[in-house]
Amino acid sequence: MKKASWRRWAPGVVGIVIAAASTAVAVNLLAPTHGERLFDGTEPLVGTLADHATPLAAVAARCTQCHAGPRRDPTVPTFGPVLDRQHLREAWSRRGGPPVAYDLASFCRVMRLGIDPAHVVLPRAMPRFAIDDERCKALWQHLTRERT
Ligand code: HEC
Secondary structure: OOOOHHHHHHHHHHHHHHHHHHHHHHHHHHOOOHHHHHHOOOOOOEEEOOOOOOOOOHHHHOHHHOOOOOOOOOOOOOOOOOOOHHHHHOOEEOOOOOEEOOOHHHHHHHHHHOEOOOOOEOOOOOOEEEOOHHHHHHHHHHHHOOOO
16 A cells, blocks of 8 residues: 555656646746847847947837837837848848848947948947847847847
């Protein structure tokens, strides 16, 4: 009788372990990615308007202040372009230049220097960001859904 008692509670324990593991996976899947946190400003980036010495307040520099991302609400108008895979990866004429698409390197350059893949300088309203390679890649992956 005593010897076989583990047989009674073992399935319950296994069930609890499986439930805990699935909850952990679900929570992890729902948690915002690094790129999402950078995009919505939860993790602030230092952005400065061209020709200005003082960085903008973090709330003014966060991307969602001016851009909608891949999870956009189409009813909300945005000041800057909607940044998603289609906008960034398709070649088209931006600001009167020849048709160009972004890749990771040109995306990081436009973020830091405000120069697009056609070498056209972005309007001053788009801040220039002090962003390292790792964060730039995380933002790029969030916006394009690409795993580079
Ligand atoms: C204060 C407003 C503002 C903020 C904040 C801002 N942007 Fe911009 N962004 C702009 C404007 C304006 C443009 C240029 C639109 C144009 O030329 O038509 C732009 C352009 C861009 C472009 C170039 C798109 C293209 O088609 O060439 C990228 C990429 C971009 N922003 C990414 C970001 C990211 C990522 C963030 C946050 C880290 C951010 N921006 C924050 C206003 C902003």
